[in-house]
Amino acid sequence: MSKGVIAALANGLVFVTGKGGVGKSAVAAALSLALAEAGRRTLLLGIDPRENLHEWLGVAPSGGERLAIAPGLVLESLRPRLLIDREVETRMPIRLLARQLLAHPLYHQFVDGAPGLEELVVLAYVERCLHGEFDVVVLDGAASGHALGQLLAPALVAEAVRGGPFARLAARLRGLVSDPRRCRTVLVTTAEEMPAAETFELAEELTAAIGVPAALLVINQLAPDDLPVARAGEAAPLVLWRRRLARQQRERERLRSGWSGAVTELPWLPLPRGAALAHALAEWLAAAPEAPA
């Protein structure tokens, strides 16, 4: 008997990623609602500069402050840059020097240009949050390419930097992202040809990058197959819709048969982006068994 999807993701970092626009934020919001409902102390963390997670939870944007959404659920939109500044401030031995450094254009160029720095800072923050304060951190990750960068950064930095605190931090975070008990990747896709193809590509690259396969595949936005039997002379929109449904079925089967890990499906609900949709999807996830393909 397999346990539910939510129980399988109940601690550590849950890293949600997938192609642009497939529903990463929707799934991240729904997962965090379901996790909190199941009694886990949950942090939903966004790093998208467009900052739209609050819309999914029905609250006003906070300008970076943490927001308590429900018992056990906190939302935070992270600005990695601010974290870096704060770090410098606390670590620099001389306050005045720290302030001068922060104001210096060279500092900005270094921080903007240093590869992997923002990624490391985000992961270090997650690590800290998991240290007693939260059971689980759901990270609404960037789209495919950048997501890979996010998980690869510790390994790259650890490799390129000899010694020093950066190298130590990177090595520790590499341990975090490649530990299947502390970091789980959730891949979101739709049952369409391009996103599905990209999902398999991404899954492979992820496994190669961190040595751990994705924990869960979410096939999102499945349109219900509720059409009556086809008739001759049917209206054009119905013909199109039928065609789309057939395509969807084919891609769905391809996804399920090509995937060796756990899969779950979410319906395409006739609702706009917002809390009602997130809650409805959360209920689906809470009821979903962790079904191996």
Added chain:
Amino acid sequence: MKRWPRLLVFVGAGGVGKTTLAAAAGWLSARDGARTLVMTFDPSHRLRQTLGVGAEAALSEIPVAGAPGGRLRASLLDARTTFDRLVERYAPDAAARDRILGNRFYRTFSGSLAGVLEYMAVERLFEVRAAERYDRIVLDTPPTREALDFLGAPRRIVEFLDSGIVRLAFRSWFDDSGRPRLTRRLGPLGRRVEAGLDEIVGVDLLRDMVEFFRAFGPLYEGFRARAAEVERLLREPETGFLLVAGPGEERIPETLYFARRLREHGCHLAGVLVNRLHPPLESAGPWPPLLAFLSRRDGEGFRLLAERLGEIPLGGLPLLGDEPAHLAGIERVAGELETALAGLG
């Protein structure tokens, strides 16, 4: 769009269909007799799949089999490959080249340095443009975190090159024993600063970075000159931008933001294309509830966007029953694109 620009750039958020529309535009352009190159930076290699070209397209421009008149070529960009090639081409001598290619910093990060992909897009564009082998280039922009990062890439590079960080790299930072010079001169205070630096970033890392920038020295001038050229190229009247957007009201703020940024950059926005619109439902139905919802959503969104865009031309492309994953499907999209472009006026 009455006259096609010589350089046509597709921009927009991830997942809206930029790559497919860029391929379709290339197809139309070639059909009408122009020697055309479609350049894409999609790391998922979707265009390769769509146009049926192999991995060799990362190295050179590959003819697209079955395209009209044999005039269509495709090129894929891979940041690492372009970067290596650039170093090989512009390094003054073999020793300089080997120093860069052998730098551990470069080896690990040349594919993932912040902004490298965007900048490489611009470099490659310049290279191809300068060769004048094409009547038209269709450019599919890379999926960036901020979808218009690409535009600023040349300027950022120039600013970077003009900045202190590079000049500093040429100063002798480290003495022969490998200790930072500046902080040493400061005596005990310097040692504290050094300890602070070491605590935050690590002196070894700084040393590697300085070495990297120094190795790059001989290439700076060329970078600066080309970046300025490309910046100009993106603003030319002969360069047109098409902004691709997803359907629905939720996407409108993002679309307006892109349009504004393009204008601020002095770029010529030929129009906005809303892709994958669900069909309008003329009669009362009954329709599947989800289809009815999406049809209303897309219709409303389109109307609102038209209102908000004002003067900027707006067109729409319908959702197709079959997503074009191959050249055969591209022809169908190309037809829809042609209609939409004609509507832009």
